Amino acid sequence: MNRKLTFSIFRYNPQETGSSPGMREFRLEETENLNLFVALNLIRETQDPSLQFDFCCRAGICGACAMVINGRPRLACRTKTAELPEKIVLMPLPGFRLVGDLSVDTGAWFRSMNERLRSWIHTDENFDPDAPEVVMDNQVAEEIYELDRCIECGCCIGACATAQMRSDFMGAAAMNRIARFMLDPRDKRTNREFFEIVGTDQGIFGCMGLLGCHDVCPKNLPLQDQLAHVRRKMGRQALKNILPWYKN
Amino acid sequence: MQYQVAFPTASGSRAALLDLVQMLLGLALVVFMYLHALFVASILLGPQVFNALADFFERYYLAQVGGPLLALVFLTHFFMAARRIPFSQQDQKKVWTSTRMLAHRDTWLWTVQVVTAMFILIMGAIHIWVVLTDLPITADKSAARIQTGFWLGFYLLLLPMVEMHVGAGWYRLGIKWGVIKSSARNKAKRAEYYITGFFILLGLITLARFMFVSVS
Numbered sequence: 001m002n003r004k005l006t007f008s009i010f011r012y013n014p015q016e017t018g019s020s021p022g023m024r025e026f027r028l029e030e031t032e033n034l035n036l037f038v039a040l041n042l043i044r045e046t047q048d049p050s051l052q053f054d055f056c057c058r059a060g061i062c063g064a065c066a067m068v069i070n071g072r073p074r075l076a077c078r079t080k081t082a083e084l085p086e087k088i089v090l091m092p093l094p095g096f097r098l099v100g101d102l103s104v105d106t107g108a109w110f111r112s113m114n115e116r117l118r119s120w121i122h123t124d125e126n127f128d129p130d131a132p133e134v135v136m137d138n139q140v141a142e143e144i145y146e147l148d149r150c151i152e153c154g155c156c157i158g159a160c161a162t163a164q165m166r167s168d169f170m171g172a173a174a175m176n177r178i179a180r181f182m183l184d185p186r187d188k189r190t191n192r193e194f195f196e197i198v199g200t201d202q203g204i205f206g207c208m209g210l211l212g213c214h215d216v217c218p219k220n221l222p223l224q225d226q227l228a229h230v231r232r233k234m235g236r237q238a239l240k241n242i243l244p245w246y247k248n
Numbered sequence: 249m250q251y252q253v254a255f256p257t258a259s260g261s262r263a264a265l266l267d268l269v270q271m272l273l274g275l276a277l278v279v280f281m282y283l284h285a286l287f288v289a290s291i292l293l294g295p296q297v298f299n300a301l302a303d304f305f306e307r308y309y310l311a312q313v314g315g316p317l318l319a320l321v322f323l324t325h326f327f328m329a330a331r332r333i334p335f336s337q338q339d340q341k342k343v344w345t346s347t348r349m350l351a352h353r354d355t356w357l358w359t360v361q362v363v364t365a366m367f368i369l370i371m372g373a374i375h376i377w378v379v380l381t382d383l384p385i386t387a388d389k390s391a392a393r394i395q396t397g398f399w400l401g402f403y404l405l406l407l408p409m410v411e412m413h414v415g416a417g418w419y420r421l422g423i424k425w426g427v428i429k430s431s432a433r434n435k436a437k438r439a440e441y442y443i444t445g446f447f448i449l450l451g452l453i454t455l456a457r458f459m460f461v462s463v464s
């Protein structure tokens with residue numbers, strides 16, 4: 001006997017006059033290996049064509065489908081209904097601009113965040129297209145790659161009480177991103193320059209260490225250790241900034 | 249339509265230094281609270297031991313100087329932590345909604361810290377005031393206070409509040425500064441529960457013992 005699933009889904013279209021936020025219920029019979037990506041598409045096809053939600057890769061790569069599933073920010077495409085009880089509550093990810101229903105604009109947030117962090121390699125070396133490529137130490141490359149796995153899904157921001165309270169808090173994804181540039185030998189920024197960017201209450205010192213981020217990250221990024229690493233580094237830099245005998 | 253999120257540039261040094269000071273004060277308070285619990289528990293070895301210890305602290309002015317110093321640290325800690333406490337109703341609602349939605353243990357831990365903090369702020373201040381304005385500390389005076397009944401209830405409430413706050417406090421400090429790595433997180437959490445339980449139990453036994461000190 002297949003389970004009869006009840007989906008309670010947040011509905012609200014800010015573009016539409018007269019639309020008011022509320023939950024709507026949909027019923028669907030569970031099939032084998034059903035995941036929320038398929039379930040939501042079925043609901044849209046057979047029950048309500050106006051339902052809004054985002055998907056792209058359906059393989060946990062693009063980060064578009066993050067939503068709050070029974071209270072937890074997760075990727076819908078990587079969530080099987082078999083892991084969930086019969087009643088499934090879906091809410092849009094908090095902390096981002098609501099596009100409609102389950103769809104939120106994480107793109108604008110991440111773009112602004114990356115601009116604020118100046119998320120690119122800062123170097124004053126002239127690029128010589130004829131020179132042989134400089135080989136990066138393999139271990140460093142792997143460490144950078146580990147942090148670069150972030151898919152900008154926004155789950156860590158949705159799960160962070162600090163980010164919910166303070167919209168200018170950049171959150172764990174940002175600290176993980178800056179940690180990646182701190183590791184990169186090609187990035188010539190000094191710790192003092194990094195400090196200017198994240199040594200603030202908008203950055204690492206706003207973090208209260210509640211680890212919602214770490215516990216929900218669908219890519220299992222080492223957020224706890226990265227946050228602590230950035231905090232120690234920036235804490236040390238704060239001391240150096242006030243000690244006159246340190247130039248850098 | 250271009251949509252932007254505001255991440256204003258902010259100056260760091262102040263935030264960073266406040267965070268460093270907050271860490272140091274927090275650490276000092278944790279050490280103090282655990283030592284305090286052990287010293288008060290010396291009553292279990294007899295009123296003479298308790299009195300000798302109190303006497304020692306006063307002879308070397310540790311109580312007279314340390315007491316007010318502690319009160320200062322206590323208040324400073326409050327002002328620093330207040331930066332994080334959601335005072336506006338709107339913020340409280342956001343945190344509360346987010347905490348309930350997430351059903352996440354470490355996020356709850358922080359709620360526990362904020363709530364216990366309010367009790368500690370008021371009750372801790374009263375306790376420090378009463379003890380420091382009635383020096384010297386003796387087993388006799390303390391027992392007389394506790395045996396009134398009112399103070400017993402007072403301490404029965406303050407004790408678990410302080411221990412929960414302190415336990416969550418050092419755990420979170422360890423997480424924030426990376427002393428507790430993610431691989432050791434569960435072990436640290438368990439240690440926190442055991443240590444907090446131990447100190448609550450010790451406190452209860454200590455209070456019980458005070459009820460049976462014969463007051464001359």
Ligand code: HEM
Nearest residue numbers: 208270271274277278281326329332362365368369417418
């Ligand atoms: C005046 C009463 C108190 C208030 C209002 C208060 C408030 C707070 C708050 C709101 C936090 C969380 C701060 C944050 O998340 O950044 C906190 C953390 C902490 N508290 Fe208290 N507290 C009080 C007394 C105490 C006492 C008596 C102790 C120790 C004996 C203590 C030890 C700690 C520690 C170790 C932390 C963690 C430090 C940190 O997160 O930086 N507190 N306190």
Ligand code: SF4
Nearest residue numbers: 150151153154156217
């Ligand atoms: S750190 Fe994890 S949770 Fe946060 S955006 Fe990146 S992949 Fe998503």
Ligand code: SF4
Nearest residue numbers: 160207208210211213
């Ligand atoms: S550890 Fe920091 S970034 Fe992560 S959820 Fe907590 S406050 Fe937010």
Ligand code: FES
Nearest residue numbers: 058062063065077
């Ligand atoms: S659709 Fe791309 S991560 Fe889910």
